[in-house]
Amino acid sequence: MEKKETFKIKRETLKVSEQVKEQLKQFNAIRRHIMEALGDEELTIPQIAEKVGLSNAEAVYYVMSLVKFNKLVPTHMDDMDEFYFYKIKK
Amino acid sequence: MPFAGKKLYDALVVGGGIAGIESALNLANNDLNVLLVEKDLTLGGKMIMLSKVFPTLDCSACITTPKISEAARHPNITILTNTQIQHIDKQDKNYFKARIKEKARYVDISNCTGCQLCEEACPVVVPDQYQYNMVGRKAAYIPFSIASPRVASIDIDNCTLCGACEKVCPTGCIDFTQQDKEYDIIAKSVIMATGFNLFDPLKVPRFSYGKAKNVITALQMERLLAPTRPFNHVLRPGDGKMPCNIAYVLCTGSRDLSVGNPICSQICCMYSIKQAQLLMGALPMADVTLYYINIRSFGKGFEEFYEQAKGMGVNFVKGKVGKITEIENGDLLLRYEDINQGKVFEKKHDLVVLSVGVLANDEPQKLIQGWKKDEYSFAFQKDLFYTPSLSSIEGVFLAGTTSGPMDIPDSILSAGSAAMEAIRYVKQTSVDF
Numbered sequence: 001m002e003k004k005e006t007f008k009i010k011r012e013t014l015k016v017s018e019q020v021k022e023q024l025k026q027f028n029a030i031r032r033h034i035m036e037a038l039g040d041e042e043l044t045i046p047q048i049a050e051k052v053g054l055s056n057a058e059a060v061y062y063v064m065s066l067v068k069f070n071k072l073v074p075t076h077m078d079d080m081d082e083f084y085f086y087k088i089k090k
Numbered sequence: 091m092p093f094a095g096k097k098l099y100d101a102l103v104v105g106g107g108i109a110g111i112e113s114a115l116n117l118a119n120n121d122l123n124v125l126l127v128e129k130d131l132t133l134g135g136k137m138i139m140l141s142k143v144f145p146t147l148d149c150s151a152c153i154t155t156p157k158i159s160e161a162a163r164h165p166n167i168t169i170l171t172n173t174q175i176q177h178i179d180k181q182d183k184n185y186f187k188a189r190i191k192e193k194a195r196y197v198d199i200s201n202c203t204g205c206q207l208c209e210e211a212c213p214v215v216v217p218d219q220y221q222y223n224m225v226g227r228k229a230a231y232i233p234f235s236i237a238s239p240r241v242a243s244i245d246i247d248n249c250t251l252c253g254a255c256e257k258v259c260p261t262g263c264i265d266f267t268q269q270d271k272e273y274d275i276i277a278k279s280v281i282m283a284t285g286f287n288l289f290d291p292l293k294v295p296r297f298s299y300g301k302a303k304n305v306i307t308a309l310q311m312e313r314l315l316a317p318t319r320p321f322n323h324v325l326r327p328g329d330g331k332m333p334c335n336i337a338y339v340l341c342t343g344s345r346d347l348s349v350g351n352p353i354c355s356q357i358c359c360m361y362s363i364k365q366a367q368l369l370m371g372a373l374p375m376a377d378v379t380l381y382y383i384n385i386r387s388f389g390k391g392f393e394e395f396y397e398q399a400k401g402m403g404v405n406f407v408k409g410k411v412g413k414i415t416e417i418e419n420g421d422l423l424l425r426y427e428d429i430n431q432g433k434v435f436e437k438k439h440d441l442v443v444l445s446v447g448v449l450a451n452d453e454p455q456k457l458i459q460g461w462k463k464d465e466y467s468f469a470f471q472k473d474l475f476y477t478p479s480l481s482s483i484e485g486v487f488l489a490g491t492t493s494g495p496m497d498i499p500d501s502i503l504s505a506g507s508a509a510m511e512a513i514r515y516v517k518q519t520s521v522d523f
Contacts, residue, residue, distance in 0.1 A: 007253035010266035016250050020214070024250060027215045027226075045330030056329035056420065057303040063330070064321050065215055065226035074322045081375075082331050084322065 030054070030062050035071070035088060042075050044083035099125040099168075100516050102188055102277035104175055104457070107135020108498060109490025109505040110283035111157050116509030117281075118166035122516060125275060126161065127190060128171045132237035133158045135285055139220070141315035143498055144364040145395035151236050151317075158238045171239065176272070178280060178458040184485060184519045186277045194268040196244035201263035204232060204240040208255035208264060216248045218320070222310045224327050225320035230255040230264075234318050278519065279512045282454050282469065282481065283489040283505065289343025289351065289447040297342065297444060302416035303328030305442045308338075308361060315368050324372050326441050328420040333441035334375055337424055338362045339411045340382040344447025353466050355447035356495040359386050362445045363396055366404040379405040379439070381426055389497065409435075414442055448495040458483065469493045479508040485519075487512050 030052065037043065037051040049059035063086055066072040074084040103114045106128030114126045132138070138158075140150035161167050176189040208230040218227035220234050229249045232242055244255065244264070256264040291299035291307060299305045304326045306314075314324045326333050340362055344355040359382065366378045385406070387396040400406065409426040412434075417423050421440050428435055450467035462470035462482035469492045472480040479487045489508035490501035 005253070005256070006264070006266040007251045007256050011251050014246070014251065020248055020250060023216065023248075024214055028213070049329075057327060060321075060325070060327055060330045061217075061225065064224070067322060068225055068320070069210075069215075069228075077332070084325075084330065084332075 027062075031066065031071070034059075034062060034066065038072070038086070038088050040088075042085040042087045044078060044085055046083065048086070097273075097275050099123050099275060099277045101125070101279045101281060101512050102127065102175075102178070102186065102275065103281045103283060103489075104454070105135070105283035105285055105490075105492075106130070106133040106169070106171065107283060107285045107490065108137040108154060108157070109285070109492075109501045109508075110135070110281070111154075111161050112502050112505035113281045113283055113489045113509045113512075114161050114167050115157065115164065116506055117512060118161075118164045120509075120513050122166065122513060124167045125277065126167055126169045127173050127175055128169070129174045130233075131172050131195070131243050132233045132239070133161070133169065133171065134236075134238060136309075137498060138236065139309070139316070140312050141317075141368060142364060144360045145389075145391040147364070147367070149317075155236055155238070162238060172243070175457050180458070180460070180483065180485070181276075184278070186280055186485065188275050188277060188280075190273050190275060192271045192273070194246070194270050195241075196246060196264060196266050196268050197242045198263040198265055198268075199239055199241045201261045202241035203261060204242070205260065206232060206242070207258045207260065208242050211254040211258040213252060213254060214248055214250055216245065221313050221320040222307070224310065224313065236318065278485070278516045280458075280486045281489050281505075281508050281512055282486060282492045283508075284451045284453045284492050286491040286495065287449045287451050289349070289449055291342055291444045291446055293349055294342065296413045297339065297411075297442075298414045298416055298422075299444060302414065302420075302422060302442075304333075304416075304420050304422060304440065305414060305444065308358070308365065308443055308445045311365050311443050312361075315365065315372065324369065326420065331420075331440070332373065334373065335377045335439045336369060336373075336379070336441045336443065337422075337437075337439040338366065338378070338380045338443045338445055339414075339424075340380060340445045342444040342446045343449075345383065346447075351447055351449060351466075353495070354386060356386070357497050358445040358447060360389070360392055360395065360497070362443070363387075363399045363404070365443070367395075367399050367402060370402050370404065377405065378403075379407055379437075381407050381409045381411050381424070383408070383410060383429070389499075448491065451492070454492065458486065461486075464494075466494075468495075477511065479504065479511045485515055487515075 033052045100122035173192045178188045212228035212230040214229035215226040217223035387393045408429045411426040413425040455461040487508040489505040
């Protein structure tokens with residue numbers, strides 16, 4: 001077997017858990033919702049949370065993860081200097 | 091230096107934090123062969139996770155990484171990361187036999203360039219333990235940018251075996267056929283540098299940690315302040331708001347018989363003062379208040395550092411916090427007794443940092459027979475004043491916080507002392523293999 005397919009060998013001995021598959025599905029769904037909510041707009045985390053139906057704390061986790069993975073970028077702060085706005089990285 | 095199946099060492103150093111690295115360097119510079127074993131994916135221990143050090147405010151990583159590089163390049167030091175010691179047995183002739191288990195990374199570290207293409211390709215996102223779960227990481231990942239070795243690893247428990255990482259890897263270093271390996275090695279001496287554990291604030295439910303999202307630990311704040319921070323600024327994990335009124339609760343889980351830890355952690359006062367100063371720089375408009383029982387600024391330059399914080403405008407309240415309650419908008423109400431006034435007050439803050447205490451790591455007693463503990467579960471020191479590095483077992487030496495709470499300079503001094511004792515022991519003990 002060629003070197004670049006060792007993951008197939010591992011599949012024979014390791015079954016991926018349903019929990020891992022479910023987590024992946026959930027993250028992808030939430031990422032899609034966040035990207036759709038943002039579109040061409042710039043939103044704060046509470047605004048994203050409200051649009052997507054997440055708690056504020058969950059929205060922080062997902063938005064910051066997407067910033068880390070270069071999908072979103074922070075732009076500027078609101079007038080009260082409390083919240084950053086985030087937009088999709090083009 | 092790669093492992094390459096070598097079996098005999100002058101010293102086995104258990105733990106790759108600052109004390110373990112310092113011990114290994116001292117031993118290696120005196121021509122001893124050292125095996126340094128770290129259970130984590132990277133060297134550096136807790137120190138590499140810190141933002142700055144007190145009282146000098148030097149960059150923590152800037153002190154740690156040169157030492158790590160020196161150890162990694164040293165011809166007399168062999169480093170194994172992601173490796174656990176299973177057990178250490180003292181043999182008849184003053185040497186030790188250790189069984190070590192090198193866990194599979196599913197990456198050939200000699201070929202990995204740290205390009206992170208696997209990380210980009212990986213679709214899985216799970217909480218990042220190196221950022222205290224405040225942000226996600228991939229299942230194929232490098233722990234953080236200054237990790238050493240800076241190579242990828244596959245979190246097999248969360249991997250979907252989609253093969254995306256393997257397909258994009260330019261050097262073909264991803265290898266899912268890797269398996270855990272176990273070896274036996276022989277060492278003439280052992281240095282225990284297993285570090286400490288932090289108090290788990292979930293054990294104090296009245297502080298609402300875990301329930302109120304804007305109650306965090308000081309280690310989480312270290313990450314928020316570090317250049318490799320999880321967020322783009324110092325922000326509340328509860329809603330991403332920039333905090334403007336921050337409270338520190340000192341002695342969380344230390345000097346507290348009700349949680350079974352009556353001793354002072356020795357570092358909480360000063361790291362809280364350090365963070366307060368850093369916050370005054372990062373958030374110039376913020377109020378920072380420290381609730382303390384006593385400020386113990388006992389080390390060189392500590393009192394001046396404390397005075398400097400007061401001069402910068404940090405509020406110090408001699409008060410014991412009884413309860414933290416989450417109120418509207420994720421803000422927090424602190425109920426505390428002002429010790430000077432003898433009255434109970436309540437004050438609102440928008441972020442609370444728990445300055446958690448230091449606890450003993452009970453790992454060494456699981457590894458080796460004959461290990462004795464002191465009354466607080468730290469390593470028993472045979473002679474605290476004259477030879478503090480000697481453990482209850484001849485040939486096993488104590489470095490850093492294995493023997494008790496201490497700050498970074500003291501850990502480094504202790505590591506040097508342990509190395510000198512080990513050198514003396516190895517040179518004096520003639521071992522015939």
